[in-house]
Structures are given as structure tokens and as C-alpha cells.
Amino acid sequence: MERPPRMGSSLFPAPFQDLVDLFRRLPGIGTKTATRLAFHLLQSSESERQELASAVSTLKERLLPCSECRNIVASPPPESPEVPRCAICLDPARDSTILIVVEDIQTLYSIEKSGEFRGRYHVLEGRLSPLEGIAPEMLRVRELLQRLENPDIREVVLATSPTTDGEATALYLSRLVKPLGIRVSRIAFGIPVGLELEYVDEVTLIRAVEGRHPF
Ligand SMILES: [Zn+2]
Numbered sequence: 001m002e003r004p005p006r007m008g009s010s011l012f013p014a015p016f017q018d019l020v021d022l023f024r025r026l027p028g029i030g031t032k033t034a035t036r037l038a039f040h041l042l043q044s045s046e047s048e049r050q051e052l053a054s055a056v057s058t059l060k061e062r063l064l065p066c067s068e069c070r071n072i073v074a075s076p077p078p079e080s081p082e083v084p085r086c087a088i089c090l091d092p093a094r095d096s097t098i099l100i101v102v103e104d105i106q107t108l109y110s111i112e113k114s115g116e117f118r119g120r121y122h123v124l125e126g127r128l129s130p131l132e133g134i135a136p137e138m139l140r141v142r143e144l145l146q147r148l149e150n151p152d153i154r155e156v157v158l159a160t161s162p163t164t165d166g167e168a169t170a171l172y173l174s175r176l177v178k179p180l181g182i183r184v185s186r187i188a189f190g191i192p193v194g195l196e197l198e199y200v201d202e203v204t205l206i207r208a209v210e211g212r213h214p215f
Pocket residue numbers: 066067068069070071085086087088089090
């Protein structure tokens with residue numbers, strides 16, 4: 001266990017310590033790694049630092065959500081009439097009869113990296129949570145139902161996390177989707193209960209998708 005640094009006791013001058021503190025706010029980065037990254041930047045060239053700063057500061061403006069699934073897409077040039085659609089939604093070789101519902105883009109990429117799932121995605125952008133005040137209208141539920149008007153879609157796989165909120169979200173969605181005559185399945189196999197899906201390794205995740213069961 002790392003002890004949090006005492007206030008005002010930093011060995012480093014403020015500009016350096018500020019950078020270390022910023023890195024420490026990132027997931028998975030402790031004091032040691034944060035300090036190493038800051039020293040690395042201190043020793044790197046001006047252009048390397050500029051490149052990093054620019055990649056960070058323009059990240060949001062250079063990306064758009066896919067108009068179908070909400071995956072991220074590189075922004076088209078300004079005044080382009082194109083509606084942004086991601087490579088997965090544009091790929092005619094993907095199976096358009098099966099839609100997998102995930103909470104976030106990280107989970108989409110975890111499943112995608114395995115290369116085993118050939119259907120399409122729908123990113124909910126969260127999960128229902130009465131405690132946090134997250135209601136269905138704050139998620140991409142309406143958009144999901146709109147997509148399901150496409151008669152090609154025969155199965156919806158609910159890949160929300162096996163947490164209480166994730167399960168409640170899956171149940172809520174299944175009650176909406178089943179009356180439409182679309183098969184609903186839920187991933188199950190090999191995922192420890194209570195775990196956020198974005199932390200599950202790809203092999204486990206793809207087994208979970210393959211081992212899905214009717215829901
Ligand atoms: Zn897409």
C-alpha cells in the first residue's frame with residue numbers, strides 16, 4: 001500500500017509535482033509510475049511533449065460518436081456531409097442479424113479485440129442505477145429500440161456487467177425486446193459476478209459471448 005504524500009512535503013518543485021499528481025489521477029497509475037512518466041517527459045524533446053499535449057487536448061474534437069452504435073469515429077473533415085459511422089457498422093461482412101448490447105466503448109473494444117464476435121454493437125453509454133439516479137431515458141435505450149425496427153435483427157445479446165445494476169439493466173432490456181419477437185440472450189460463462197466487464201480479459205469475455213444463454 002502506498003501512503004498518500006503529505007501535503008506540502010513534496011521533494012519536487014511544484015510544476016513537476018503537479019504533473020506527477022495529474023498522472024496519478026489516471027487509472028492504474030501509482031506514484032512510482034507517475035514520477036517515472038514525468039521524468040521521461042522532462043528528458044524528452046520539445047516536439048515529443050508538444051505532440052503528446054496536442055493529442056490530449058484535441059482528443060475530443062477529433063472524435064465523434066458513430067451515429068448507429070456510438071463507437072468512436074475519427075471526425076470527418078469540416079463541412080463533410082457524411083454521417084459518422086464506425087468501421088464495424090460500415091463493414092458489409094459483419095453479421096447484421098445479431099446485436100450485442102454493451103455498457104461502454106471499452107467493452108466493445110475488449111470483445112472486438114478477440115476477433116470472434118462478427119455481429120454488430122450497441123453502446124448503451126451506462127447502465128441503470130437507481131442509487132446513482134440513472135434512468136432508462138439517460139441511456140441509449142430508445143435508439144436501441146429504433147435499431148430493432150430493422151427486421152434483419154434476430155438476436156440481441158445483453159453483455160452488461162454481471163453487477164447488480166448490470167443485471168437489472170439486462171432484465172429491463174429483455175422485457176422491452178422480447179415482446180418484439182427477437183431472441184434475447186445473456187452472456188454468462190466464466191465471468192466472476194460483480195466484476196466490471198471492461199476489466200475482464202478478452203478470452204474470458206469471448207467465452208462469455210459464445211456461452212450465452214436465452215434470457
Ligand atoms: Zn458504429
